Amino acid sequence: MLARIATFAIDGIDPRHVWVEVDIRSGLPAFTIVGLGDAAVRESRDRVRAAIMNSGFEFPQTRITANLAPAFLRKVGPGFDAALAIAVLAASGQVPAGPLAAYAVFGELSLGGELRDSPGALAVAEGARRAGLKRLIVPRERAREAALVEGLEIAGVPTLRAAAEVLGGSALPPLPRETQAMPSDAAEPDLADIRGHAAPLLALEIAAAGGHNLLLEGPPGTGKTMLARRIPSILPAMTREEAIEVTRIHSVAGLHASGLIPARPFRAPHHTVSASGLVGGGAPPRPGEATLAHHGVLFLDELAEFQRSSLDALRQPLEDGRVTIVRGQRALVFPTRFMLVAATNPCPCGFAGVRDRCRCGEPDLRRHQRRLSGPLLDRMDLLVAVERPSEAELRAAPKTSSATARERVAEARERQRRRLAGSRASCNGEMDARLLRRHVRLEDAAEEILAQAYVAGALSARGRHRVVRVAQTIADLEGHDRITQVDVLTALSLRQRSASETALAA
């Protein structure tokens, strides 16, 4: 007898429809699985056999052939266990085969017959809805996550037997209750924790409001990381679509417990990360940190310590908002729309400019500069020096809180959204030269300052665009209709110094 049920393979971060077909006919007892499975799929035979028997069903003592179709797609991981077991049960008449057409099944089995927590349930649910299926059986722990997809009935079951009962017509088990929110003392980091740092706070707000990439430069221990960690808290809340996309990515990567991820991701890979760890790769290709930071913040601490090859690999993701990973015959696309925040010491010892503390010679400084410079630095719209706060500042009350800043950011974003409606860009950071010409209006005095800076050689042509983009964001934050002189001056002061402007150019 033949039975067939739908499941989904996860290819990169996308679901691919897979049919599990099981054929049972008389012959010597054997259980073979065909269809380009990896070692985990081969081992699935033993798990399925034990799980069926330990759930109180009978494992057919005949010739069983299982096929995972389409046969050209490489199938990875233990997520096919449950579908295989259900198909075996249906083919041997132990569950009714009729309703199977409306179902998809996803999950790993334990030998005892429990459905184990498996990563990627949200992606599978999206696949099921797209394939027009009505119901999805997933491990109980993943039910809430899968239920984020609308228009699909989710059966979160603890065991294979419970799954069989659902197929047999019993009512769907209720969704598990929302897991308790974290206790409040582990709350999100907030800008109210910060003392002093007036200029960096301003830069943070501008960066968040315009989606600009930000470079924090300062001696060790001054609070660069602390500042960077608080950026997600002032970014506007994610839309539901964005949140689902983020949840799907994190679920596939196995990083996420349950439910919808509410906050924008903040990823801070260690500087030893490889190029494929950063942008994705491996076999099978998995999303890298850039993709995990999608819709959030990618923070590179100690930028100068990263391998050049890793940083160079970030170029395409930064430019296009996605990265294409080609392995063998296959190309996978991962989304990478993140805000890049980097921190670095100003020189190898970290105390550049502090007259009697910096011990770096010119060659050291040049080496440091060379390690930093390059295409990545070129994408940094804002550069701000982070200083040690003074004793008085440490004791003073906080200047702002994330809630206040977020409100201002949201208002500025709203202005940008209105202005840029209908174009490819959604915030000032994404404006290209054409959009700049069309949408940006400067007051005459502002125009004059910009011209003066350009003529003085303080700006390259590209640097000029950067300054205008940032000035536009400052104007949006301040509610100016046209960019004023002060907006341009502030943007100029937060610009990145080209090498020819520093004393090192000598």
Added chain:
Amino acid sequence: MRAKACDACTARTWLLGRLAGRIEKVRARVEDLLELDDDALIAAVGGRARGDLRRELDRLEVGEVKARARGARLETLCRCDPAYPPALRALPAAPAVLHVAGGLDRLLALVARDPVAVVGSRRATPYGLEMALGLGRGLAVCGLPVISGMAFGVDSAAHAGALEAGGPTVAVLPGSADRPYPAGKRALFRRIAEDGVAVSELAPGARVCRWTFLARNRVIAALASMTVVVEAGDRSGALVTARVAGELGRPVGAVPGQVATPQAAGPNALLAGGACVVRGAQDVLDELFGAGVRRAAEPRRPPPPELRPLLAAVAAGRDTAAALAGAGFTPEHALSELAALELGGFVRRGPGGRFSVLP
């Protein structure tokens, strides 16, 4: 393109290049060796190959040596020529031939305009770099050419300061004048060759050895009307430049530094020995032309009144946006006004986001 070197001097240049490796190994003062004539020099450093070297020199095709200099687009001038800079003749061992990139006429014009040598450590501190840059700029503004050695650190900061102010500058190189040494100073070398001159006493293709630095330093000291040491460790080559300048009877100046800083040991020792204190371009002018005879830069147009409080705060040591915030300037004001001051040329942003007031 002019090639005005005579055959004997050209042969001498070739010989120095040929013996470079041997001179390196001989334990004698380079200046003493360079004073020897060709035969004596071969005898002093040639060892067993003396005879061969002598024969090589006799059979030398001077035309080929000259053609090589022409090929490297270098103009040449030898000490037999009446146009040879008189300042250099003061040296006991004046360079036989000057190889010039950037124009022989320009070099001669610059040397006649009281050039000032600004030299110092390769491993300069940010303070030293800032001082060298400011000195280069200040001297260039008063129309004095700046001479230095284009090394890392103080030397190149001095060149860059002069170029920044639109003034000409002379780089005396330890290797050939047709290529930058150190190679990392390519960009600076290009600017110098455009707006100033690069000079060397060695022919194209000459090796850079330890002794060529010392030889170069004596040329710097002799070309300059005054030598200023910005920062130098105990054994820095800049001190050789200062010593030669002293021996030639030219004024020597030094920029005072912090006593505890190793790079300040050289200039502080010079000051203790009676060198002139150099705090800025004005001190150099006073020493060269008499106190108060020439004024350093014209008093500059003052900053707009609304920027003055911030400029005063920066001058008082609140040199970062954070420090200014502590003095009651809001970050919005501090950032935009700093940018305005920077554009106006009143302050400069240094490493670590620290601003310094420009003289």
